[in-house]
Amino acid sequence: MDEDRLSVTFAALADPTRRAILARLSEGEATVKELSAPFAMSGPAISKHLRVLEQAGLISRGREAQWRPCRLEPGPLRDVAAFAERYRRFWDESYARLDAYLQFVQDDIEEPRDE
Amino acid sequence: MDEDRLSVTFAALADPTRRAILARLSEGEATVKELSAPFAMSGPAISKHLRVLEQAGLISRGREAQWRPCRLEPGPLRDVAAFAERYRRFWDESYARLDAYLQFVQDDIEEPRDE
Numbered sequence: 355m356d357e358d359r360l361s362v363t364f365a366a367l368a369d370p371t372r373r374a375i376l377a378r379l380s381e382g383e384a385t386v387k388e389l390s391a392p393f394a395m396s397g398p399a400i401s402k403h404l405r406v407l408e409q410a411g412l413i414s415r416g417r418e419a420q421w422r423p424c425r426l427e428p429g430p431l432r433d434v435a436a437f438a439e440r441y442r443r444f445w446d447e448s449y450a451r452l453d454a455y456l457q458f459v460q461d462d463i464e465e466p467r468d469e
Numbered sequence: 470m471d472e473d474r475l476s477v478t479f480a481a482l483a484d485p486t487r488r489a490i491l492a493r494l495s496e497g498e499a500t501v502k503e504l505s506a507p508f509a510m511s512g513p514a515i516s517k518h519l520r521v522l523e524q525a526g527l528i529s530r531g532r533e534a535q536w537r538p539c540r541l542e543p544g545p546l547r548d549v550a551a552f553a554e555r556y557r558r559f560w561d562e563s564y565a566r567l568d569a570y571l572q573f574v575q576d577d578i579e580e581p582r583d584e
Contacts, residue, residue: 361483368479373552380556428559435553437488441495442550444543 359411360437363430366410371395372403376412379426383416389424474526475552478545481525486510487518491527494541498531504539 366372375389390400404424407413411430416423481487490504505515519539522528526545531538 358485360488361485364479364483367552368476368483370473370476373475376556380559426556426559428556428562431553431556432560435550435557437482438546438550438553441491441541441543441546444495444541445547447543 359430360433362410363412363434366406366412366430367434369403369406372407375400375403375407375424376426376431379413379424383423383425385421385423474545475548477525478527478549481521481527481545482549484518484521487522487527490515490518490522490539491541491546494528494539498538498540500536500538 371393374393378384378389378392386397386400386404389404390397393400404413404415407424408415411427413424414427415425486508489508493499493504493507501512501515501519504519505512508515519528519530522539523530526542528539529542530540
């Protein structure tokens, strides 16, 4: 995995509008015009976000000059998942400790110990 | 999941040194001094990265004024995994299509069709 590529991907994802565009494209291809409407943003503002997503390889755009429909490209998201998965044992451990604590509290409520 | 929190997390992860610090901390707690050595960076440079990671909730720091060991906090990484997982069906599909294509090519090599 190219480290710089991952930085570009994370930087592209560090914006709620860009993540919302990806969520919209997960339902199917869309043109800039179709993407502008739900976000209440101008075409140029959306286009700027699309350029960032395209440079990060998170979307691709059709070749037809006028429409250029946008399409989700999942490769970088797979790399993001792989990155986070390396740390899974840590959050699994956190949950295991929380579970154990909640079970302890529950037992204590059901069977109060003598103080 | 707080959308702005996720933006802060992604921005913190968009740097190879900060990701390397997290990888180091996945092996155990470390002081700023211990973190500075392998990265060939000054204490202040590392401290700046640590502040970004701490503000994103990706690490926590001990209370002892002098040492303040850094510790990995996995919560935001779990949110990153959850975000990426929403797109899993797309990369699974990409792989399925690639698999199908490679199988087709393989079959063609083993049993050339008459042209």
